[in-house]
Amino acid sequence: MHSNRIRSAGELVFHAALFAVSLVLLWSSYGISGFASLSSPGALPMAVAFVMAVSSGLILLDCWRKAERDRTRFLRDILPPAVIVMMLFITGYALLLVPLGFLPVSLMFLVLSILYLRRGGLVFAVSVSLLALILVYIVFRLVFTVLMPAGIVPEAELLAAIGQIFGGGK
Amino acid sequence: MQALEYFLIPWLDLKLLFLVAAGTFAGVYVGAIPGLSVTMAVSILIGFTFTWDVYPALCLMVGIFMGGVYGGSRTAILLNIPGAPSAIATAMDGYPLAQKGQAGEAIGIATVMSFVGGLIGIIVLAIAAPTVSEFALVFQPRDYMLLAVLGILLVGSLSGESLVKGIFAGAMGLLIGTVGLDPLTAEERFTFGLTGLWGGISFIAVMIGMFGVSEALMQLHHVDKTAVKQKISRIVPNWASIRRYLPLSLQTSSIGVLIGALPGTGGDIAALMAYDHAKRVTRNPEVPFGQGAKEGLVAPETANNAAVGGAFIPMLTLGIPGDAVTAIMIGALYIHGLNPGPMLMIEQPQMFWFITGALVLANIFMLIFGLTGIRIFTKIVEMPRTVLIPLILLLSIVGAYAVNNSISDVYWMLGFGVLGYFMKSYGYQLGPVILGVILSRLLDENWRRAIISEQGSIAGLFKGMLTSPLSLVLLATVVLIFVSQTPLWRCVRGKLGLESRP
Numbered sequence: 001m002h003s004n005r006i007r008s009a010g011e012l013v014f015h016a017a018l019f020a021v022s023l024v025l026l027w028s029s030y031g032i033s034g035f036a037s038l039s040s041p042g043a044l045p046m047a048v049a050f051v052m053a054v055s056s057g058l059i060l061l062d063c064w065r066k067a068e069r070d071r072t073r074f075l076r077d078i079l080p081p082a083v084i085v086m087m088l089f090i091t092g093y094a095l096l097l098v099p100l101g102f103l104p105v106s107l108m109f110l111v112l113s114i115l116y117l118r119r120g121g122l123v124f125a126v127s128v129s130l131l132a133l134i135l136v137y138i139v140f141r142l143v144f145t146v147l148m149p150a151g152i153v154p155e156a157e158l159l160a161a162i163g164q165i166f167g168g169g170k
Numbered sequence: 171m172q173a174l175e176y177f178l179i180p181w182l183d184l185k186l187l188f189l190v191a192a193g194t195f196a197g198v199y200v201g202a203i204p205g206l207s208v209t210m211a212v213s214i215l216i217g218f219t220f221t222w223d224v225y226p227a228l229c230l231m232v233g234i235f236m237g238g239v240y241g242g243s244r245t246a247i248l249l250n251i252p253g254a255p256s257a258i259a260t261a262m263d264g265y266p267l268a269q270k271g272q273a274g275e276a277i278g279i280a281t282v283m284s285f286v287g288g289l290i291g292i293i294v295l296a297i298a299a300p301t302v303s304e305f306a307l308v309f310q311p312r313d314y315m316l317l318a319v320l321g322i323l324l325v326g327s328l329s330g331e332s333l334v335k336g337i338f339a340g341a342m343g344l345l346i347g348t349v350g351l352d353p354l355t356a357e358e359r360f361t362f363g364l365t366g367l368w369g370g371i372s373f374i375a376v377m378i379g380m381f382g383v384s385e386a387l388m389q390l391h392h393v394d395k396t397a398v399k400q401k402i403s404r405i406v407p408n409w410a411s412i413r414r415y416l417p418l419s420l421q422t423s424s425i426g427v428l429i430g431a432l433p434g435t436g437g438d439i440a441a442l443m444a445y446d447h448a449k450r451v452t453r454n455p456e457v458p459f460g461q462g463a464k465e466g467l468v469a470p471e472t473a474n475n476a477a478v479g480g481a482f483i484p485m486l487t488l489g490i491p492g493d494a495v496t497a498i499m500i501g502a503l504y505i506h507g508l509n510p511g512p513m514l515m516i517e518q519p520q521m522f523w524f525i526t527g528a529l530v531l532a533n534i535f536m537l538i539f540g541l542t543g544i545r546i547f548t549k550i551v552e553m554p555r556t557v558l559i560p561l562i563l564l565l566s567i568v569g570a571y572a573v574n575n576s577i578s579d580v581y582w583m584l585g586f587g588v589l590g591y592f593m594k595s596y597g598y599q600l601g602p603v604i605l606g607v608i609l610s611r612l613l614d615e616n617w618r619r620a621i622i623s624e625q626g627s628i629a630g631l632f633k634g635m636l637t638s639p640l641s642l643v644l645l646a647t648v649v650l651i652f653v654s655q656t657p658l659w660r661c662v663r664g665k666l667g668l669e670s671r672p
Contacts, residue, residue, distance in 0.1 A: 011596050032359050038626055039618040041352035045359055048344040055338035078595050082390045090563050094580045113560035146572040
């Protein structure tokens with residue numbers, strides 16, 4: 001995808017952003033303990049922030065010098081709609097995870113993403129998502145005992161009820 | 171005798187035995203499914219096994235590691251897509267064999283040879299590691315610091331096409347590792363006044379973001395590609411062909427262990443070097459290399475599995491990761507309260523023998539799973555990416571949340587996922603970031619201890635390094651690796667007229 005002479009769409013902006021962030025971090029690392037001593041808490045942070053700033057500066061300069069642009073277009077090759085949509089989906093998932101709970105949000109996320117990526121097929125999307133979610137739930141929630149936010153689903157009560165049906169209960 | 175007792179723990183406990191088997195099984199599939207990588211699987215898994223006891227967690231991860239290195243060969247042979255970087259060389263002759271209708275035979279040979287290579291690697295680990303760790307007692311803070319520097323220098327081999335980008339990524343990782351309250355003085359570093367950052371950024375969130383989310387997002391570019399299907403014939407290879415390739419496999423296994431044990435070089439380089447070796451020593455191959463020579467399949471497969479045992483030597487005895495996967499394994503050991511490094515073998519020898527036992531067991535399971543269940547395998551590998559990608563993203567979120575039950579870890583994970591995506595898009599490698607995060611604490615603490623013990627004098631520190639034989643050897647290694655991985659070396663080689671390897 002990359003060659004030494006041409007640069008991709010958005011590359012310059014990205015390198016510039018990294019350079020700017022590195023400078024901010026360098027300034028912030030100076031604020032930890034300045035040049036107090038070689039063993040101060042800020043010594044290593046300042047050294048690595050300096051390396052970041054220098055290397056990102058070099059990368060930016062190198063990119064700046066590349067006169068030609070390749071044929072990539074930002075919204076087609078670097079950040080195509082599918083990536084943007086999935087980024088939005090996953091952000092939405094993270095935001096709704098605690099208020100709504102793991103089960104409904106995961107189901108929604110899986111159905112919507114599969115529907116979007118496959119461009120249709122509701123029955124397929126719902127059945128595959130349900131199957132996948134049941135598997136994930138059994139493996140991670142029940143076997144690995146990972147605690148996930150219950151949200152609006154009375155999960156503990158349901159699990160207790162199922163446990164009682166099988167004569168045990170936790 | 172006691173070592174044997176520890177060695178047999180995973181063999182005799184049914185639960186642990188099952189976990190090694192399950193891990194290896196999962197590893198074979200994870201390694202084989204294009205889009206899933208061992209690095210991704212182990213990093214996501216750390217989140218889930220966080221609350222477990224150390225033994226079961228290690229069993230699962232060792233299994234995944236071992237199975238994953240082998241699993242990559244499957245898709246390399248069947249689809250010409252190496253499931254893992256270490257299987258790149260396998261595809262060169264494996265896929266032509268599959269095209270000729272010999273996919274089953276190719277998989278069979280690859281499996282048996284991976285087993286042979288894996289076993290040799292583990293035997294070398296068992297013999298060499300205790301010797302290496304005997305140095306442990308004389309290690310000073312400056313030696314640990316040099317070890318950390320040695321580890322950091324691996325960015326050179328993990329940087330891909332641009333060394334500067336690798337250096338940036340490594341420095342970024344080191345910086346991420348320093349965020350939070352300073353462990354020695356409790357001073358705030360890069361917290362920007364946010365108390366939520368006092369505890370630092372969970373490196374699991376960084377790992378899952380960089381290897382899970384960013385990889386899944388990258389895969390969206392190839393969502394429409396369909397795989398070419400292959401027919402599978404007989405899979406268990408006959409004894410004659412195994413006997414025939416055994417001498418070559420022994421040679422390439424030794425290459426694998428050696429390369430694997432060198433910091434900075436892992437299974438991928440070992441496999442390519444072994445392939446090159448096979449090409450040179452095989453005078454009259456039945457089929458030319460690149461067109462389905464079985465030697466070209468045997469060599470990389472033995473070498474990349476032998477490299478696993480090799481990579482565990484510096485990882486367990488010195489605390490230096492050989493590549494991204496071992497870096498994550500070190501992270502996993504940290505999470506479970508273990509401190510991989512010179513003191514591990516001294517303080518907790520049982521852990522070393524336990525891991526060795528689990529590795530041998532995983533190797534055996536790899537052989538069993540490798541030679542069975544091929545029909546189900548082809549079905550699973552053909553799982554559409556449209557289903558796979560949302561699942562990876564879902565598991566990444568669950569994994570990141572599970573460690574601290576904290577939603578902010580999920581946000582960090584997503585942030586690093588998106589950053590990792592752009593970094594990858596613009597030619598940065600993410601391995602150095604993880605390397606930096608893992609080695610940050612080791613470097614920071616020991617640098618400061620070393621300089622404090624010399625009353626803040628750099629000259630004193632260097633004098634100490636030059637007068638202690640151990641430090642001197644480490645320093646020389648650091649210098650050697652630094653020189654060999656910078657353009658300076660290429661310049662010298664060019665002047666001497668030496669051809670550089672691709």
